[in-house]
Amino acid sequence: MNLSETGSTTAAPAAGAGKTRKTAAARRIDPRHDPRTVAVLVLPFSVLYVAFYILPIAYAVWQSLFALERSGPMRPAVSVFVGLKNYASAILDPAFHRSLLNVLAYGLGPSALTVILGLVIALVIDARPNKKVAKLARAAVFSPFAVPAVVGAIIWGFLYTPDTSPLVDAARSIGWDLNPLAWSPIWTIGNIAMWTYMGFNALIFLSALAALDPSIFESARVDGASPLRIALHIKIPLMWPSIVLSIVFNLIGTLQLFTEPTALRTLSNEISSGWSPSMLAYAEAAANRYSVSATLSTLLAIVTAIVSFALLRLTVRKPRA
Amino acid sequence: MNMIRKSQPFNLVVLVGISAYFVLPIWWLVVSATKTQGELVSDAGLFSFSTHFIDNLIVLFSRGNGQFGRWLVNSVVYAGIGAIVGTLLSAAVGYALSKYEFRGRNALFNIILAGVLVPPAALALPLFLMFSQLGLTNTIWSVLLPSLVSPLGVYLARVSVDAAVPNELLEAASIDGASGLRTFFAIALPLMGPGLVTIFLFQFVGIWNNFLLPLVMLNDAWLYPVTLGLYNWSGGYIQDSTLATSVLIGSLVSTLPVIVGFVMLQRFWNTGLSQGAVKA
Structure with missing residues (x-):
C-alpha cells in the first residue's frame, strides 16, 4: 500500500x-x-x-x-x-412517565427477546448441522445489521401496511384479517429492532462459543448429556460475560430508542411525538425549549450510566464467584 | 453420537426458518424495486418480479434535481472520511494504551471506555446546542467531526494490538533506531490488519446508518446523508404517491453495497470481533 x-x-x-x-x-x-x-x-x-x-x-x-x-x-x-427545578418538573411530568413506561415495556419485551433468541440462534448455528448451511445462516442472520434503521423501518412499514404487504395478503388468503399497523407500537417497533440487531447479538455469542474449549463438553457428551443439557448447563454459564455484554448493549439501545419509532410514525397513528425519552427530548428541542431538552438528555445519560455500570459490575463478579 | 445425529434435521429446519425471517424483507425490497406504483399495491407477492427496475432507477436519480445522487455522495464522504480518520485515531490511542507506560494510562482507558456506555441520543441534542452557539450547525463539519470519535474503536484497537503486535518486535525496532511513530506506522499498523478492518467497518456502518445527528444538525437538503433524505421522502407519500417507488429503490441502492461489503469482508471482522470477545 x-x-x-x-x-x-x-x-x-x-x-x-x-x-x-x-x-x-x-x-x-x-x-x-x-x-x-x-x-x-x-x-x-x-x-x-x-x-x-x-x-x-x-x-x-x-x-x-x-x-x-x-x-x-x-x-x-x-x-x-433555577438550580434543579427542571429536574423536579421533568420527574413529575406525565409525558416523561409515559415515555419511560414505553421504553420499560420495550426493554422487557423485544429487547429481552433480542438477547434470548440471539443466544438460541448462536447455539443452533454453533451445533453446525452442516458447515455450509451454518455459514449461510450466519451471513443471513447478520445481514440486517448493515441495513440503516431508517431503511429497516421503511421496509417493515410497507410490510405492515395491508395494501402493500405480502404477509397480510398471505394471512387474508387463509381467512386471518391482519392489520399490523394497529398493533401495539412496542411490537411493531420491536420487530424492526429485533430484525436489525438479533444477528449482531448472535455474532457476539458465536465468538464466545468459538473461544470455548471443546474438550469441556466433549466429556459431558461421552457421559451421555444431551445437546440441550450441554447448552444449558455448560455453554451458557461459560458465556456469561458476553451475555451481560449483550444485555448492556441492548439496554443502551433501548434507552436511546429514537430512529425506528420516528421513522414508523409517518405510517402509524399509535406512536406519539414523545413516545420514547429521546423523542421527547428531541421534540422539546424542536420547540426551542432547550433547557427542558438538556434536562431530559442528562437524565437519560445518568440512567444509562447507572444501569449499565451496575450490570458490568455484575459481570466482573460473576465468573470469580 | 446418536443424539447429535437425531437433532440435525431439526436444526436444519430451524436454521432455514430463522434465515427466512432475516432475508425475506431484503428480498421483498429487491422484488419491489422492479415494480411500478400500481403494481406495488395490485401484486404484493414475494416472487412477482416486474420489468421497471431501470425506469425506477432513472426516476430515482432525476427526482428533485438529482438530490439522491448528492445524498449518496454525502454519505460516502461522511462515512468514508469519518471511518478512515476515526480508525487511525482509535488505532493510535489503542496502540499507546497497549504498548506504552505513561502517567494516567489507566484513567485514560477507563474514561474512554465509559464513553462506550454514553448513548449517542443523549449526545446529539447537546452537540446541536453547542454547534449552534458556534454558528456551525447546517455544515458538513457538524456531522463529520463528532463522527470521528469512537470509544468502541479504541477498545477494539487496544485488544487488537494486545493480540497481534508482539513486544519483542517493538523492542527490536527500537534497538534498530526506529522512532516510536515510525514503529507504529510501519510495524504495528500492518500487523493490526483484521482489527483495523473491524473498527473501520463498524464505524463506517455506524456513520452511514446514523440518523439522529444529521436530523438535528442539518436543514439544507443538499447536505443530507442518504438516510435522512429517504426519511424525508417517506414522509411525502400522501402528497405524491410516486415517491413510494423511489423510496423503495433508493433504500435498495443505499443499503445493498453495505450488506455486500460486510458479508464479503466477514472473514476479516470475524477475527477482529472474536479477539474482542475473548478479551471481554
Whole structure:
C-alpha cells in the first residue's frame, strides 16, 4: 500500500531522527517510556473526545440548570438560573412517565427477546448441522445489521401496511384479517429492532462459543448429556460475560430508542411525538425549549450510566464467584 | 453420537426458518424495486418480479434535481472520511494504551471506555446546542467531526494490538533506531490488519446508518446523508404517491453495497470481533 512507499521515500530523514532517538532510548533503556510519542498518539483523539463527548455532557448539565423566564408579559424571555427545578418538573411530568413506561415495556419485551433468541440462534448455528448451511445462516442472520434503521423501518412499514404487504395478503388468503399497523407500537417497533440487531447479538455469542474449549463438553457428551443439557448447563454459564455484554448493549439501545419509532410514525397513528425519552427530548428541542431538552438528555445519560455500570459490575463478579 | 445425529434435521429446519425471517424483507425490497406504483399495491407477492427496475432507477436519480445522487455522495464522504480518520485515531490511542507506560494510562482507558456506555441520543441534542452557539450547525463539519470519535474503536484497537503486535518486535525496532511513530506506522499498523478492518467497518456502518445527528444538525437538503433524505421522502407519500417507488429503490441502492461489503469482508471482522470477545 501507500505506507511502504512513503516509508521508503522518508527513510533518510527518519534515520537521522532515529539517531537522536537512539541516544535517548539508550539513556532510558526502556522503549515503553516515550512521553513525546505517547502525546502524538493520544492527543488528537483525546482532544476530539473532550470536545464531542465530555463537553456536550457538561454543556447539557449546565443548560439544564437554567430556564427561560419573562419578568412581565411584554418583556423578552431571559435565561435564569433555577438550580434543579427542571429536574423536579421533568420527574413529575406525565409525558416523561409515559415515555419511560414505553421504553420499560420495550426493554422487557423485544429487547429481552433480542438477547434470548440471539443466544438460541448462536447455539443452533454453533451445533453446525452442516458447515455450509451454518455459514449461510450466519451471513443471513447478520445481514440486517448493515441495513440503516431508517431503511429497516421503511421496509417493515410497507410490510405492515395491508395494501402493500405480502404477509397480510398471505394471512387474508387463509381467512386471518391482519392489520399490523394497529398493533401495539412496542411490537411493531420491536420487530424492526429485533430484525436489525438479533444477528449482531448472535455474532457476539458465536465468538464466545468459538473461544470455548471443546474438550469441556466433549466429556459431558461421552457421559451421555444431551445437546440441550450441554447448552444449558455448560455453554451458557461459560458465556456469561458476553451475555451481560449483550444485555448492556441492548439496554443502551433501548434507552436511546429514537430512529425506528420516528421513522414508523409517518405510517402509524399509535406512536406519539414523545413516545420514547429521546423523542421527547428531541421534540422539546424542536420547540426551542432547550433547557427542558438538556434536562431530559442528562437524565437519560445518568440512567444509562447507572444501569449499565451496575450490570458490568455484575459481570466482573460473576465468573470469580 | 446418536443424539447429535437425531437433532440435525431439526436444526436444519430451524436454521432455514430463522434465515427466512432475516432475508425475506431484503428480498421483498429487491422484488419491489422492479415494480411500478400500481403494481406495488395490485401484486404484493414475494416472487412477482416486474420489468421497471431501470425506469425506477432513472426516476430515482432525476427526482428533485438529482438530490439522491448528492445524498449518496454525502454519505460516502461522511462515512468514508469519518471511518478512515476515526480508525487511525482509535488505532493510535489503542496502540499507546497497549504498548506504552505513561502517567494516567489507566484513567485514560477507563474514561474512554465509559464513553462506550454514553448513548449517542443523549449526545446529539447537546452537540446541536453547542454547534449552534458556534454558528456551525447546517455544515458538513457538524456531522463529520463528532463522527470521528469512537470509544468502541479504541477498545477494539487496544485488544487488537494486545493480540497481534508482539513486544519483542517493538523492542527490536527500537534497538534498530526506529522512532516510536515510525514503529507504529510501519510495524504495528500492518500487523493490526483484521482489527483495523473491524473498527473501520463498524464505524463506517455506524456513520452511514446514523440518523439522529444529521436530523438535528442539518436543514439544507443538499447536505443530507442518504438516510435522512429517504426519511424525508417517506414522509411525502400522501402528497405524491410516486415517491413510494423511489423510496423503495433508493433504500435498495443505499443499503445493498453495505450488506455486500460486510458479508464479503466477514472473514476479516470475524477475527477482529472474536479477539474482542475473548478479551471481554
